[in-house]
Amino acid sequence: MSAVIPHHHNLLACPECDLLQRLPPERGRGRVCCRRCGCVLHHAGRDVIVVPLALGITAMVLFILSNAFPLLEFGLQGHRDATYLLAGIRELFAQDRPLLASVVLFTTILAPALHIGLLIYLYLPLALGRRPPGMVAALRLVQAVLPWSMLEIFLLGVLVAGVKLAEQATIEPGPAAWALGLLVIVLAAAATQVHPHRLWDRVA
Amino acid sequence: MTARVDTASAHELLSCHSCGLVSRRPAPVSRLSCPRCGVALHARIPRSLSRTWAWLVAAIMLYVPANLLPIMHVTSFGRTRSDTILSGAEYLVQLGMWPLALIVFVASVLVPVTKIAILVYLLVSVQVRSRYRPLDRLRLYRFTEFVGRWSMVDVFVVTVLVALIHLGRVAEVEAGLGALFFSAVVVLTMLAARTFDPRLIWDNAEPVDVESNAHR
Numbered sequence: 001m002s003a004v005i006p007h008h009h010n011l012l013a014c015p016e017c018d019l020l021q022r023l024p025p026e027r028g029r030g031r032v033c034c035r036r037c038g039c040v041l042h043h044a045g046r047d048v049i050v051v052p053l054a055l056g057i058t059a060m061v062l063f064i065l066s067n068a069f070p071l072l073e074f075g076l077q078g079h080r081d082a083t084y085l086l087a088g089i090r091e092l093f094a095q096d097r098p099l100l101a102s103v104v105l106f107t108t109i110l111a112p113a114l115h116i117g118l119l120i121y122l123y124l125p126l127a128l129g130r131r132p133p134g135m136v137a138a139l140r141l142v143q144a145v146l147p148w149s150m151l152e153i154f155l156l157g158v159l160v161a162g163v164k165l166a167e168q169a170t171i172e173p174g175p176a177a178w179a180l181g182l183l184v185i186v187l188a189a190a191a192t193q194v195h196p197h198r199l200w201d202r203v204a
Numbered sequence: 205m206t207a208r209v210d211t212a213s214a215h216e217l218l219s220c221h222s223c224g225l226v227s228r229r230p231a232p233v234s235r236l237s238c239p240r241c242g243v244a245l246h247a248r249i250p251r252s253l254s255r256t257w258a259w260l261v262a263a264i265m266l267y268v269p270a271n272l273l274p275i276m277h278v279t280s281f282g283r284t285r286s287d288t289i290l291s292g293a294e295y296l297v298q299l300g301m302w303p304l305a306l307i308v309f310v311a312s313v314l315v316p317v318t319k320i321a322i323l324v325y326l327l328v329s330v331q332v333r334s335r336y337r338p339l340d341r342l343r344l345y346r347f348t349e350f351v352g353r354w355s356m357v358d359v360f361v362v363t364v365l366v367a368l369i370h371l372g373r374v375a376e377v378e379a380g381l382g383a384l385f386f387s388a389v390v391v392l393t394m395l396a397a398r399t400f401d402p403r404l405i406w407d408n409a410e411p412v413d414v415e416s417n418a419h420r
Contacts, residue, residue: 006228007226007228012224012226013217013224013226015224016342016402017403018219018406019211020215020217037339037406072368074368083367083368084367087367088363089363091363091367092363095366097379097384103359103384103388103391104360104387108360136223136242139223139241140243147394147398150356150360153353153357154360156307157356157358157361157363158360161364161368162364163304164296164301164304164361165365165369196224196241199223200224
């Protein structure tokens with residue numbers, strides 16, 4: 001396995017239909033799509049290191065805010081209270097549903113935290129001109145964790161639950177709800193800005 | 205061979221699923237790794253079909269208790285009401301909350317059933333070497349991959365209700381076993397979609413003529 005495998009830097013195989021294609025030398029600012037299935041093969045334009053780093057740092061601040069402040073404020077018969085992102089998970093653990101609690105914990109806290117942490121771990125050293133240790137594993141992990149980070153779906157869940165209760169009690173979104181709304185947008189943007197292909201062209 | 209499809213695997217080339225580099229398979233070796241980033245190289249996801257079937261069959265089996273068992277129990281003023289996914293949506297209709305009932309019904313019933321049906325169809329169509337409309341089949345695959353996660357919304361609604369109502373101290377909400385089975389169904393169908401290799405759809409497709417890439 002020590003022999004170098006011959007490879008082709010100018011060729012590209014579509015990840016969704018395997019069609020071999022050559023990237024045009026002048027790529028302009030648009031996207032290059034697979035000729036057969038339309039899958040996006042190449043994004044041009046934004047910086048592959050600075051943009052994901054900026055989004056990662058913004059996401060980190062918003063993530064901390066959305067965990068530190070109340071998500072929903074609740075008023076019923078003069079009684080006022082507020083709930084946090086972690087409260088539901090803690091309550092599920094308390095109700096002896098550890099597996100369900102773990103699924104929710106992973107998809108709303110751990111996976112987003114891992115996503116954000118990996119963005120900073122990868123792109124901060126790269127922006128400073130160094131290659132982080134375990135870059136390959138970190139790049140694969142950041143791609144693998146994306147579908148499991150479900151904050152946007154959680155936000156819809158908060159909305160549904162809030163509307164459901166609005167007839168019986170006064171429900172108001174807390175500061176964390178606004179932070180979560182912004183975080184969902186920033187994370188969605190970050191998800192489209194990780195381009196291992198272009199990153200390797202620049203780093204290797 | 206009359207006509208050959210211009211794919212990487214037809215040319216004995218492998219593309220790295222992590223960094224995208226295309227390299228040549230030297231000889232029939234069992235394990236190869238990407239010369240640029242070192243990740244293991246495979247022409248297709250190994251044992252994609254049998255693994256996808258395994259996740260999918262598990263999801264189908266768990267979908268039964270997920271629908272039959274209550275997802276939550278609400279106790280207020282000494283009376284307990286248990287709701288399954290369907291009866292919960294029905295209750296919302298009774299209360300006149302149509303938009304919410306629609307969200308719950310689409311995310312918890314329509315999406316999982318459609319997703320399971322599409323994956324079964326894709327697996328069967330690849331196994332019988334179908335040449336029928338590969339692009340549309342790929343679109344079905346993209347649809348399931350994009351939409352499948354949203355089924356989790358009901359589980360999150362239960363989580364938020366559990367936290368909120370406990371605070372109010374007038375009613376007690378308890379998560380039911382159905383919620384656990386339902387979240388397992390979502391996770392399993394997501395795993396099934398991820399182990400399915402969409403390139404298998406194209407392995408029996410008609411050859412294409414080579415032109416320049418489409419710019420968009």
